[in-house]
Structures are given as structure tokens and as C-alpha cells.
Amino acid sequence: MVASIEDVARRAGVSIATVSRALRGLPDVATGTRDRVLTAAADLNYVASPFAARLASGRTTTVGLVVPFVNRWFFAEVIDTAETALRRAGFDLLLYNLGDREGRHRFFDVMPMRKRVDGVLVASLVLDDFEFDALTALNRPVGLLGIEREGFLSARIDDIAAARSAVDHLIGQGHQRIALIGGDTDDPMRFTPPLHRRDGYRDALEAAGLEADPALERLGFFTVEGGAEAARYLLARPDPPTAIFAESDEMAYGALREARRSGLRIPDDLAVIGFDDQPLSELMDLTTVRQPVADQALDVTTRLLALISETEDALNRDPAVVLPTELVLRASTEGDADPL
Incomplete structure (x- = not known):
């Protein structure tokens, strides 16, 4: 049977709130009390719920990613790159696939990610003023991929x-x-x-x-x-x-x-x-x-995480980044070879 925080509190002879503060390392717990709590937790093999820790810290350690489609190569690359970067940083990805006109309107009307994410990534959507206002009202950092707007992080190509x-x-x-x-x-x-x-x-x-x-x-x-x-x-x-x-x-x-x-x-x-x-x-x-594609997604995801963490690097980087493209010449326009 998995031990609960209540079991730890009973074993240590303290309140649940004290167990929570002790396990989070907060300073307002006496050294002797903290030692009892840690010993009780170790004896019971207690593992704190990540969801409870998130609620206590006010952070969700989750970033929302908004895409118009998921079944196209570009967006699959974006999702894979962003998810990998977030996972390595200890964050989860919450994916919103708009899918069609009704899905898009419903999303920006309701903003279902409200209070569920620490930041938002929006991939390759031309947003109108209402939609930008809805994102701004979240009071969370926002990163744009494929478009540029003053006041927002962005990564794109020309x-x-x-x-x-x-x-x-x-x-x-x-x-x-x-x-x-x-x-x-x-x-x-x-x-x-x-x-x-x-x-x-x-x-x-x-x-x-x-x-x-x-x-x-x-x-x-x-x-x-x-x-x-x-x-x-x-x-x-x-x-x-x-x-x-x-x-x-x-x-x-x-x-x-x-x-x-x-x-x-x-x-x-x-x-x-x-x-x-x-x-x-x-x-x-x-x-x-x-x-x-991957470089764009990685760039804006990395800078969004820095902004969420309020690091000095986030303040010193150019918010709008344009990455280079390259014309790759092959036989479909040059030479006598038939590419088929």
C-alpha cells in the first residue's frame, strides 16, 4: 500500500501542513521537527505527489502548445521538438489541436489552458487582435513560432x-x-x-x-x-x-x-x-x-522556459529571432537525372 502524507504526519506526530513545509524545505520548521518528518517519510517510502508540489509552489510546470493541425509534417516536428525540450527541463506539454474554425473560436473564447500552464507556445497561426488579447489576458509568457508580434517572443523564417x-x-x-x-x-x-x-x-x-x-x-x-x-x-x-x-x-x-x-x-x-x-x-x-523547423521550435521553447524561470538570459535575448533558410539544389530543377 502506498503511504500518504497523512501517514507521514501520524508517524512524525505533526500536522499535515508541517509535513508539507518540511518536505519542501521551507525555513519555518524546527530542525528537530524536520528530521522527524524526513525519517518518517523515509521509513514509509513516501513520495510526494508532483501535483501537490505544483499547487503549493503556484507553478504548473506545464507549457501549452497551440497548433492548427497535428497531422502535417511541420507541426509534428514542432510538437516533437518542443516536447523533448520541455521534458528535459522537467516540464510537461499540454497540446491544443484547434482542428477547424469552430475549434479555433471555442479555444480563444474559453481559453481552456487558463490556470493550467506556466507559458504558451503558438505555432504558425495568423492571430487577430482578439486572439492576441486573449493570450495577453492569461498573464503568462507567450512564444510565437512562424509569426512575429511586438511584445511577444518569436522564432520564424522569412x-x-x-x-x-x-x-x-x-x-x-x-x-x-x-x-x-x-x-x-x-x-x-x-x-x-x-x-x-x-x-x-x-x-x-x-x-x-x-x-x-x-x-x-x-x-x-x-x-x-x-x-x-x-x-x-x-x-x-x-x-x-x-x-x-x-x-x-x-x-x-x-x-x-x-x-x-x-x-x-x-x-x-x-x-x-x-x-x-x-x-x-x-x-x-x-x-x-x-x-x-526543429531549430525554430527549440529556440522559442528554450527562451520561453528562460522567461518562465525569470533568468537573466531571458532579459538579454532579442525577443524576435529570424532563422536562415537554404535553397537545396537537386535533380528536379538541375541536370539530366530524372528524380522519379
Whole structure:
């Protein structure tokens, strides 16, 4: 039978409150009394409840992580990295998957993490003023991943510049009809890549004196099947593109598959470039923009923990961090090798 704090109190001949203070090392317990409590606890193999200790300290040692989806590669990487960093620091992760428009509204209306967390991480959500106000009202440190807002910790990449570098690469190879397979900029979840990467695509075209053609922009919804369907539509046009920029590697995989089924040579007939540099991208020989997902998540999680602990390091760090991306060139845009 597991011993309780009441058993320790009876064995030591003191109150439960005294046992709690003695085990927490508080100074208002006489040395003799503390020794009796510690001896009784050792004799009974008593282990203090972590939940009780948290309540006594006013800390939950828990950080909430808010994501729009959990079934996409980016967010799985964020969750894994944040959870590992928190666990090593003795913290738990409380995950909130918004899922859809109703889930998002309910979350920010109710704020179910209230009094349950010491800090909050928000991943890749475009927040409106009401939602920022709801986070501020928690009176807890908040870290943002993928967006930047004055007064909040943040870690992100420059999605606009990264997308522009990808399209610049295609333009430099002589492509003028460059299609975009992207996410829905009107998605009610309002996460950042569809907005920023589309802007980078259009900026690159404009800078090169190329007119953006709305008929060459197609939704792929960040899935392989979505990318394949979008490519099927684009390649069936009377004036198909000679290159495709996909806002994620999954959509690029779908485009490559559809190009293969259409009998096209990669990259001679169609060049394809993705975004993320997921593990399969090297196997697919896909040119892509490498973004440091784990580094972003680790950076903002580490700084959030420092802020929770009120360390000097937290006060001296720049609250807004922008990490670099890298254009990784492979056979889907260069050379004669077919990546398929």
C-alpha cells in the first residue's frame, strides 16, 4: 500500500501542513521537527505527489502548445521538438489541436489552458487582435513560432524571401511560365505559409518583369494528393507551365508523380521545386527550400522556459529571432537525372 502524507504526519506526530513545509524545505520548521518528518517519510517510502508540489509552489510546470493541425509534417516536428525540450527541463506539454474554425473560436473564447500552464507556445497561426488579447489576458509568457508580434517572443523564417529565392532560381534557368501550387489563403485556420510564400512567388515574378497569371496558381492543400490534382490541372492547360513552385514538399511530391504519369521528363520538360526539405526530398531528388523547423521550435521553447524561470538570459535575448533558410539544389530543377 502506498503511504500518504497523512501517514507521514501520524508517524512524525505533526500536522499535515508541517509535513508539507518540511518536505519542501521551507525555513519555518524546527530542525528537530524536520528530521522527524524526513525519517518518517523515509521509513514509509513516501513520495510526494508532483501535483501537490505544483499547487503549493503556484507553478504548473506545464507549457501549452497551440497548433492548427497535428497531422502535417511541420507541426509534428514542432510538437516533437518542443516536447523533448520541455521534458528535459522537467516540464510537461499540454497540446491544443484547434482542428477547424469552430475549434479555433471555442479555444480563444474559453481559453481552456487558463490556470493550467506556466507559458504558451503558438505555432504558425495568423492571430487577430482578439486572439492576441486573449493570450495577453492569461498573464503568462507567450512564444510565437512562424509569426512575429511586438511584445511577444518569436522564432520564424522569412517565408517571403525563401519563396522568392526558389522562384528566382527557376527564373534564372530561363523559365517564364512558372506555376504555384499552394495552400488556401482564405483557410479559416489562417496559418502563415500560404500567405507569405504566395507573396514571395509573386514578388519574384514582378521583379523579373513577368506578369502573374492567376490561371497558374492552384490549390494543393499541403497534401500529396492535392499537389497531384493541381499539377494535373496545370499540365492539361493548352499553355502549361514549364516549372512549378510548390509551397510544401508534399505538394511537390504529388506534382512529380503526376508529371511522371504524363510522360514528362524532369527537369527537361518540367522543373519542380518544393519547400521544407523533408526527409523524403533527398530520396526524390527534389530541389527545395530547407527550413530549420526543429531549430525554430527549440529556440522559442528554450527562451520561453528562460522567461518562465525569470533568468537573466531571458532579459538579454532579442525577443524576435529570424532563422536562415537554404535553397537545396537537386535533380528536379538541375541536370539530366530524372528524380522519379
